[in-house]
Amino acid sequence: MASVELILHFSGPDEVNVSFDGTDSGQLAFTNPVTQKDRSDIRWYVETYGAQSLADPDDKEARRIEARLPEIGKALFRAVFHAGEGEGKDVFRDFRDAKAKERVLTLNAQDASILSLPWELLHEPTGKFLFRDKPHISIRRKISGATGGRKPFRVKAKKHLHLLFVVSRPTDAGFIDPRADPQAVLAALDTHATGRVTWEFLYPPTLESLVERLNDDELPAVDILHFDGHGMFSAVSQADIEKDPALYAKSTLSEIQRERQRRGTESSQRVGVGFLLFENDEGHKHLVSAADLEDNLFRHEVGLVVLSACQTASMDAEAGDPMASVAGKLTHAGIPAILAMTHSVLVRTTETLFGKFYQSLAKGHGIATSLDDARSFEG
Numbered sequence: 001m002a003s004v005e006l007i008l009h010f011s012g013p014d015e016v017n018v019s020f021d022g023t024d025s026g027q028l029a030f031t032n033p034v035t036q037k038d039r040s041d042i043r044w045y046v047e048t049y050g051a052q053s054l055a056d057p058d059d060k061e062a063r064r065i066e067a068r069l070p071e072i073g074k075a076l077f078r079a080v081f082h083a084g085e086g087e088g089k090d091v092f093r094d095f096r097d098a099k100a101k102e103r104v105l106t107l108n109a110q111d112a113s114i115l116s117l118p119w120e121l122l123h124e125p126t127g128k129f130l131f132r133d134k135p136h137i138s139i140r141r142k143i144s145g146a147t148g149g150r151k152p153f154r155v156k157a158k159k160h161l162h163l164l165f166v167v168s169r170p171t172d173a174g175f176i177d178p179r180a181d182p183q184a185v186l187a188a189l190d191t192h193a194t195g196r197v198t199w200e201f202l203y204p205p206t207l208e209s210l211v212e213r214l215n216d217d218e219l220p221a222v223d224i225l226h227f228d229g230h231g232m233f234s235a236v237s238q239a240d241i242e243k244d245p246a247l248y249a250k251s252t253l254s255e256i257q258r259e260r261q262r263r264g265t266e267s268s269q270r271v272g273v274g275f276l277l278f279e280n281d282e283g284h285k286h287l288v289s290a291a292d293l294e295d296n297l298f299r300h301e302v303g304l305v306v307l308s309a310c311q312t313a314s315m316d317a318e319a320g321d322p323m324a325s326v327a328g329k330l331t332h333a334g335i336p337a338i339l340a341m342t343h344s345v346l347v348r349t350t351e352t353l354f355g356k357f358y359q360s361l362a363k364g365h366g367i368a369t370s371l372d373d374a375r376s377f378e379g
Contacts (some may be wrong), residue, residue, distance in 0.1 A: 073123030188355025
């Protein structure tokens, strides 16, 4: 057996079915064990403590959070697999014991509060983090109930991959070192994947330039698009766009109109939209939603989109609509794989993560396996 898949299907935020190889647990109760403090602690640990030299009290707090991470993973595990009278646990045991080279655990949900949980921390109560198991147990998310979405195209194996960097730094947005991500990734490629991954930078980093580059048949086809810059989630109305049309890419208005019709809300109602901050011709910010990217990326078969931008994987938790995020909408549009960074991390962490990730891709491994290789690397 080459690969096996365990599916956690959430019909709502408090109901889950666990299924594997034709066996289903039936509907089980689910109670989210992850608190808002847990979320805040994880963000502080990754973005603040990890990036700054802090005092002894912060060291103590960091050690507390480190000790808490396995407990969060165990609590999530119990909430899913120990529900009811152990039906979910039995299905998981069959999955864990299956002889397969690849094992995938899929979160199938439509509710943003479920998809945004830190499932990568899943931890057997008397064992280890699932992603550290051998062979890896890959964690992936699938948005269910999304009508009208495209079926992802099949990614073809290649001996060499071509990477297009989009490094966007609008002058009217917060400062991010433009060298950090690219230098770390390129150093990792030189070390781990020499000659296997070619690369180029998009200049200028505008939406128009990206469309022109993808349409240029005389240049190498783009296998990976790596966006490095700002991301944001914002509630936008038709009036907002009409007031400042140059700020938004052209598909934003039709996107919020479609969403408003789906919800049956008034024209003045704001709709949550995820944006990437490209630059315009003057170097100022240009808010580009997934709707302005999806057709071109799909048509040119860009197999992987890496979003190394703050908030690109954030969800509209209040509305319960994961399609409001850039990552969610690109998935819905048929892009086979999206890797969205939810926290800002150290340059050294970026170099280690992406180095192992691209190295594994260049060896012909799948995207899920490559990401697991990167996560589990301890060098």
